[in-house]
Amino acid sequence: MALFPTYPRSDLKPVRGEGPWLWDETGRRYLDFTSGLGVCNLGHAHPRVKEAVREQLDRLWHVSNLFRIPLQETVAGKLAEESGLAFSFFCNSGAEAVEAAIKLARRYGREHKGLERPEVITFHSSFHGRTLATLTATGQTKVKAGFDPLPGGFRHLPYNDTGALDEGLTGNTAAVLLEPVQGEGGVIPANPGFLKRLEERCREKEILLMVDEIQTGMGRTGDLFAFRDFGVRPDVVTLAKGLGNGVPVGAMMGRKGLDRHFGPGSHASTFGGNPLAMAAAHAVLKELTESDILTRAREMGECLDSRLRQRLHSHPAVVDIRGKGFMWGVEMDRPVGPLLPVLKEKGLLAVAAGPRVLRLLPPLVTGEEEIEQAAAIIEDSLQHWEEVDANGSVPRV
Ligand SMILES: Cc1ncc(COP(=O)(O)O)c(C=O)c1O
Numbered sequence: 295m296a297l298f299p300t301y302p303r304s305d306l307k308p309v310r311g312e313g314p315w316l317w318d319e320t321g322r323r324y325l326d327f328t329s330g331l332g333v334c335n336l337g338h339a340h341p342r343v344k345e346a347v348r349e350q351l352d353r354l355w356h357v358s359n360l361f362r363i364p365l366q367e368t369v370a371g372k373l374a375e376e377s378g379l380a381f382s383f384f385c386n387s388g389a390e391a392v393e394a395a396i397k398l399a400r401r402y403g404r405e406h407k408g409l410e411r412p413e414v415i416t417f418h419s420s421f422h423g424r425t426l427a428t429l430t431a432t433g434q435t436k437v438k439a440g441f442d443p444l445p446g447g448f449r450h451l452p453y454n455d456t457g458a459l460d461e462g463l464t465g466n467t468a469a470v471l472l473e474p475v476q477g478e479g480g481v482i483p484a485n486p487g488f489l490k491r492l493e494e495r496c497r498e499k500e501i502l503l504m505v506d507e508i509q510t511g512m513g514r515t516g517d518l519f520a521f522r523d524f525g526v527r528p529d530v531v532t533l534a535k536g537l538g539n540g541v542p543v544g545a546m547m548g549r550k551g552l553d554r555h556f557g558p559g560s561h562a563s564t565f566g567g568n569p570l571a572m573a574a575a576h577a578v579l580k581e582l583t584e585s586d587i588l589t590r591a592r593e594m595g596e597c598l599d600s601r602l603r604q605r606l607h608s609h610p611a612v613v614d615i616r617g618k619g620f621m622w623g624v625e626m627d628r629p630v631g632p633l634l635p636v637l638k639e640k641g642l643l644a645v646a647a648g649p650r651v652l653r654l655l656p657p658l659v660t661g662e663e664e665i666e667q668a669a670a671i672i673e674d675s676l677q678h679w680e681e682v683d684a685n686g687s688v689p690r691v
Pocket residue numbers: 387388389390392421422423424473477478506507508509510534535
């Protein structure tokens with residue numbers, strides 16, 4: 295394989311997808327509870343997105359941001375309507391969206407607050423990307439190993455620790471960046487009281503509250519944006535993953551007034567917001583806001599919650615079951631790595647979040663029968679997993 299070995303890949307080769315299902319090259323079908331790492335929220339090959347991208351392919355793919363792109367303006371307008379944030383900057387990935395937010399925060403810190411060394415506060419166990427700035431923002435040491443010297447201007451506080459906010463936010467703080475539910479860090483929802491207090495502290499000190507919705511956004515937690523459910527009003531929000539349902543697109547949204555700090559020449563991205571990506575994002579937004587998919591996702595999210603609890607709660611290896619909507623984590627008392635191939639053999643694809651959390655990110659179109667099937671596979675696999683423990687090797691299933 296002429297590829298850098300950066301990913302610990304399974305040997306599965308998916309060749310086709312539809313809704314929550316993937317097929318490999320032998321024709322075997324798998325229930326995909328990874329959604330391409332929280333990307334295909336509407337399911338694989340969603341007809342509305344497929345049609346929109348196909349139509350756009352026939353018309354125009356790319357023109358650069360030297361020209362007006364009507365679809366980009368429409369998508370930005372729709373995002374503004376739904377988020378209350380007046381402006382969008384489009385890019386191609388999550389890390390790029392967070393990078394834009396960090397740059398905006400630094401400009402704001404300098405120009406609005408007069409700071410010489412504006413700092414951005416993030417939280418332990420957070421994940422914000424793999425570029426140098428975003429991995430420095432990330433609150434996990436494993437992503438930083440060997441990549442120093444790292445950029446300065448970041449400090450990390452304990453997540454969900456209201457007491458740490460009072461001293462943690464200082465006169466040099468330009469912005470606080472957090473995930474409303476930490477994804478890669480182990481599916482850890484913010485405590486609503488913590489988020490409310492953080493919002494108050496940010497308002498008092500004119501600190502930007504920046505919410506990273508790259509994993510939680512676009513319906514994943516049962517609302518278009520998780521922050522709406524928590525009742526807070528961020529100044530900046532980052533999006534990617536589900537925004538294009540598989541077509542690479544990211545966005546950094548900011549409130550009125552922040553446009554002053556991001557004028558011509560301050561930031562750019564060649565591909566950002568091109569007509570092809572915007573056709574996908576537009577179709578995704580229309581589907582999420584015009585159909586009943588979010589209502590269904592909330593109902594089915596409750597169904598997933600209850601099936602997981604019914605089948606797994608009393609298992610001795612299960613420490614905790616937590617999540618929101620279609621974003622769930624099952625914390626175990628041991629590493630979950632060996633469980634993933636067992637689930638795959640039984641036809642379920644899932645992913646880990648940290649060493650001990652099994653993460654489930656099914657597409658929002660997943661139905662009751664499929665949820666039942668997935669919960670039964672996990673329960674069954676845990677029996678085999680006990681054999682792994684006893685024998686010290688992965689059983690043949
Ligand atoms: C919350 C969060 N922020 C940022 C990122 C980085 O996104 P990308 O991999 O598209 O750069 C991720 C990716 O998992 C994420 O979950």
